Amino acid sequence: xxxxxxxxxxxxxxxxxxxxxxxxxxxxxxxxxxxxxxxxxxxxxxxxxxxxxxxxxxxxxxxxxxxxxxxxxxxxxxxxxxxxxxxxxxxxxxxxxxxxxxxxxxxxxxxxx
Amino acid sequence: xxxxxxxxxxxxxxxxxxxxxxxxxxxxxxxxxxxxxxxxxxxxxxxxxxxxxxxxxxxxxxxxxxxxxxxxxxxxxxxxxxxxxxxxxxxxxxxxxxxxxxxxxxxxxxxxx
Numbered sequence: 543x544x545x546x547x548x549x550x551x552x553x554x555x556x557x558x559x560x561x562x563x564x565x566x567x568x569x570x571x572x573x574x575x576x577x578x579x580x581x582x583x584x585x586x587x588x589x590x591x592x593x594x595x596x597x598x599x600x601x602x603x604x605x606x607x608x609x610x611x612x613x614x615x616x617x618x619x620x621x622x623x624x625x626x627x628x629x630x631x632x633x634x635x636x637x638x639x640x641x642x643x644x645x646x647x648x649x650x651x652x653x654x655x
Numbered sequence: 656x657x658x659x660x661x662x663x664x665x666x667x668x669x670x671x672x673x674x675x676x677x678x679x680x681x682x683x684x685x686x687x688x689x690x691x692x693x694x695x696x697x698x699x700x701x702x703x704x705x706x707x708x709x710x711x712x713x714x715x716x717x718x719x720x721x722x723x724x725x726x727x728x729x730x731x732x733x734x735x736x737x738x739x740x741x742x743x744x745x746x747x748x749x750x751x752x753x754x755x756x757x758x759x760x761x762x763x764x765x766x767x768x
Contacts, residue, residue, distance in 0.1 A: 573755075575756060575757075577757075583761075584747060584759040584760065584761050584762050585698070585747075585749075585757075585759045586759070587756045587757065587758065590755060590756060630697065630698070632757075642700075642703070643757060645697055645698045645700075646697065647696070647697040648696075648697050650695065
C-alpha cells in the first residue's frame with residue numbers, strides 16, 4: 543500500500559542554522575503538501591506542489607518536488623525560534639480515492655536561541 | 656478557507672464510558688476526515704466521512720468502536736466507545752477544501768483513566 547516516509551524524525555538546530563526535512567513515497571504522487579504543527583496546535587497547510595521538479599518559496603522556506611514525483615523536501619534557511627514545530631509532508635497517490643492524503647511521520651524541529 | 660470548531664476541546668473520562676466529539680465547519684464540504692494523534696506522533700487516519708454514505712474506516716479501526724455520523728455537509732461526530740487508557744490521544748477532524756488541501760480542527764484532547 544501507499545507509504546510516505548519522512549526523515550529525520552527529530553532535528554535540533556541553533557538559531558541561524560539551516561534545516562531540511564525529506565519525504566519519500568513508495569509510489570508516484572499526483573501532488574504533495576506540507577503542513578506545520580506548532581506545539582500544542584493543529585496541522586496548518588503550508589503549500590502544495592503538483593508539477594514534476596517544481597520548486598516553490600515562501601520567504602525562508604523552499605519546497606521541492608522531485609522529477610519522478612516520488613520525493614520532496616522542505617528547506618528552511620537561517621532558522622528562527624518561530625520555526626519550532628513539527629513539519630509533515632502528505633502525498634496524494636496518483637491512483638487513490640479523491641481526497642485521501644498519506645501523511646509522513648513528521649520532523650520535529652527544535653531551534654535553540 | 657474553512658473554519659472548523661471541535662467540541663469538547665479536552666476531556667477526562669473513565670474507562671468503559673463513551674465520548675462523542677463534534678466537528679462543525681463554517682462551509683459546506685463533501686469530505687471530512689477523523690484522525691488520531693498520539694503526543695509527538697504522526698496523524699493516523701481513523702475514517703473518511705462523506706455526507707449521505709457510510710463512513711469508510713481504515714485498517715485497525717471499526718465502526719463499533721468509533722461510530723461516526725455525518726448528518727449534513729457542515730457537521731460530523733465521532734464517538735469513542737467503551738474507552739480504555741489506550742484511547743487517550745488527540746482526535747482531529749479535518750475537511751477537504753476545494754478538492755485540494757485539508758484544514759484541521761483544533762483537536763480534542765482525551766485522557767482516559
